[in-house]
Amino acid sequence: MNMKNLYLYGKLFTEDFFTNMKNLGKITESIAEKFLIKNGYKILEKNYWLKRYGEIDIIAKKDKIYYFYEVKALKENSIFDPSIHYSSQKKKRLEKLVLYYTNKHNIDEYIRGLITIKIGKKIKIKKYENV
Secondary structure, eight states: OOOTTEEETTEEEOHHHHHSHHHHHHHHHHHHHHHHHHTTOEEEEEEEEETTTEEEEEEEEETTEEEEEEEEEEETTOSSOGGGGOOHHHHHHHHHHHHHHHHHTTOOOEEEEEEEEEESSSOEEEEEEOO
16 A cells, blocks of 8 residues: 555645554544544543553543544554454453543443544544444
8 A cells, every 4th residue: 555645634644654553543533533523523532541541532522422432543455444453451441441530520421432444545434332
């Protein structure tokens, strides 16, 4: 796959940029955020960190319901779906983080979700809820 001239949101990203997984994570979380905003969500927090359990990538709200999203991504040429990286261990940690956050903020209605992104010439986004 040739990604030397990939433009996302008016910025040029080179193939070297995407070889660093940290960079890939940052840009895909930004893509997920813009996707959610476009679909009527309000972004409340990004990269919410709790030392013991890790991080919630995106916390959003729509129609009085809170959403807690994990974002996973792969390059387009991968034969796998990005959701393969959403392990049972990660699910358990996310559950604990969400419970902590909802208890701390007195939140009753919430949904845990996953956003997967495949990056290449086209960006393919899928949103899963209650996973």
